Amino acid sequence: MNAREEAGADRTGSRSVAREEAPLWAAALRWELWRGRQVILTGQVRDRWWWRGRPVPFRTVLAHALHGCGADTVAWWDPVGGLAFPLDGDQERYAALDQRPSERTSAARPVTGERAAHPVPEATRPPGRAPGGADDPARVPAPGGDLAEENPTRRGGLRQVASDELFTARPARRLASVDDALAEAHRRAASPRAATAFVFEDIDLALPLNEASSLQGYLHLRAAMADAATPLPPAVGGDGADPHTDRAGAEVPPRARNAVVAVVGDLSRVPAWLYREDPRTVVLHIGPPDQAERRRWFAMIGGEFNGGADAGPAEFEALVGATDGMAGWELDALARTSHIRRVPVHQPGRLLERHRINLNVDPWSQIDRRTVAEAAGELGARVIGQRTAVDAVVGALQAAYVGVGFGGSGAARPRGSFFFVGPTGVGKTELAKSVAQLIFGDPSAYARFDMSEYQQEHAAERLAGAPPGFIGYDQGGELTRRVRERPFSVLLFDEIEKAHPAVLDKFLQILEDGRLTDGQGRTAYFSQSLIIFTSNTGAGGLPALLAEHGGDLPYEVLHRHFTAAVEEKFRAIGRPEIYGRLKPGVVVFDMLRTEHVVGIADRLLGQLAESLHERHGVELVHDPASIRPWITGRMADPERQAYGGRQIRNEFEPVLGAVVRHVIGHAPPRGSRIRLGIAEDGTVCVTPDAVKGADGGTG
Secondary structure: OHHHHHHHOOOOOOOOOOOOOHHHHHHHHHHOOOOOEEEEEEEOOEEEEEEOOOOHHHHHHHHHHHHHOOEEEEEEEEEEEEOOOOOHHHHHHHHHHHHHOOOOOOOOOOOHHHHEEEEEEEHOOOOOOOOOOOOHHHHHHOOOOHHHHOOOOEEEOOEEOHHHHOOOOOOOOOOOOOHHHHHHHHHHHHHOOEEEEEEEEEEHHOOOOOOOOOHHHHHHHHHHHHOOOOOOOOOOOOOOOOOEOOOOOOOOOOOOEEEEEEEEOOOHOOOOOOHHOOOOOEEEEEOOOHHHHHHHHHHHHHHHHOHHHHHOOOHHHHHHHHOOOOHHHHHHHHHHHHHHHOOOOOOOHHHHHHOOOOOOOOOOHHHOHHHHHHHHHHHHHHHHOOOHHHHHHHHHHHHHHHHHOOOOOOOOOEEEEEEEEEOOOOOOOHHHHHHHHHHHHOOEEEEEEEEHHHOHHHHHHHOOOOOOOOHHHOOHHHHHHHHHHOOOOOEEOOOOOOHHHHHHHHHHHHHHHHHEOOOOOOOOOOOOOEEEEEOOOOOOHHHHHHHHHHHHHHHHHHHHHHHHHHHHHHHHHHHHHHHHHHHHHHOOOOOOOOHHHHHHHHHHHHHHHHHHHHOOEEEEEEHHHHHHHHHHOOOOOOOHHHOOOHHHHOOHHHHHHHHHHHHHHHOOOOOOOEEEEOOOOEEEEEEOOOOOOOOOEEE
8 A cells, every 4th residue: 555545545543534634745654654664854844734624834734644643742843942742732641751650660570460461462563673672562571670771871872761761750841952852752752651753843954964963963863763662552551452453352553653753954954874774764755735735725725816716616727737836835825916916816827927926017018119129120130141030039029028829727838939940150049149138138138058068867957956865956956046036038058959858858848838846846937938949950961952052052942951850850869749849939040141141251350340449449440342252252162151150250260360460560559540351362461551640630
């Protein structure tokens, strides 16, 4: 029987806990405890959950779950409040244990009478303990017996006390010290005469790993977990009944060990040996509410939404699907958002958008209308010769600005997603940068991820973060962290064909659902992002096409070649569904044609002149009549043409070198002018021009 089966019908105790009564993790916890394990809880331990139809804090659910495992008393310790008792009556029962009179005698005597006639059954021994061991309930002697003398020394840093000493009257203590609390938990848990549970919250903060003294504390915790006894059945020492049955004769299942539970916010702050070296200690990660739990949550709080009292199941079912990854307290906050933003529950898409973006206005609507309307001309001037690509991106920007589209289920997809493919060096990356600069006016709104660094399967963890217990868990994911900090961004994933298929699966989730949850359970939403993938797939076949068709290769032929290459690539890696999702956004960039080469060359020379003037105050004037024929002739070679704009920059390296040598050799004064040209034999010529005087005249 697994945890989910137990969630449907818990047969191990007298109280049945169906999934409608408690979260799934509470059933999983009880399942582990009944099997004799101790548990370290991590994950959503600060969240709100529910118990039997009403929202309650995490502490209340955990305390009830421990009671359901047979604990008569649940004690809770944290570094701030010390020892506390979450449920009514537990403090009195806990104190009553210390009020029992000591029955210590000075002589050891054998176990006789009813206890000898009814030995403790094998099932009640703590798991992993051999019969007759020091912590075997069957060996619990009469007060003052041999165990009282057996081991007065310290084991695991804690003194092993006799079982009857556990019930000597003691004054109440707040137990503010973690060492005192661990000692108290150890003596309580080691006693088989009472069913108790001890919870340590934030022990990872009370015992920091960077402090040497914390080692002893964790050893004490491990000792308390390992030495926890199985409480004796009520019949033992009572009426002589069979310990396998209750007073009515019904079969009684084995009792769980006394629980010592650690609750930590971050598992990486706990030494790994605490849970890896003992099979009786297990880590239980509590994730956010799953679909069935969210459905249950909305059934409880649905009336708190704007219009929720009159809403039908369909409205909330849309929210169930759209709130995947959200914590319980976020579901509560969603109900408040519906009133604050005046969004009724029957508009789930709009409600979630208002909830995720902590703004009263849509940031896309704040872009200047004229900027959006004139974006085609501006981007076309920056990315020369790519009118098809520019028009596709501008269309997405204008749709994002207007704010209309298909859907509205609440799973808000990115504002635009494109797959730029084509020859290398034709402006794919430059267009993404230009969009960020034009629309957002901030270079930091552009983020580039080089997919050549994500070729291994484990690299997927870099995007969304490592799972609990693994290296890098505390750092989160590079992509999810970026989107949470700057959701209003252009995200460029360069050379996507080099990424591992496991990485591509992350993108499929982003494109379909508009969200990605990291290893720490935090969700990043991409509804305000513009996503661009670039690829050079198919570029290797371009020289053959140029050799076949020449420099006037039709764009239609180029388009068919690259789209077929991309589709074949995704089929080869076994991810055709990703291509199916990206296909509407596939944009094929044109090759650089002769008229485009001249425009790029003029822009590069303009950048060189601007740099020289800014750095040295020298004006650079180039001769178009000699430079343009030279660069177009060089780029007519199909081999060079295949490398696009990068090759133009490479061809201009001798030009840059000649200018640098002239500046070093002649040291032209500020305000002077130099001329740049290309001789008929291809030699770069840099010559001084007339020098401007201080009054603006020439000398």
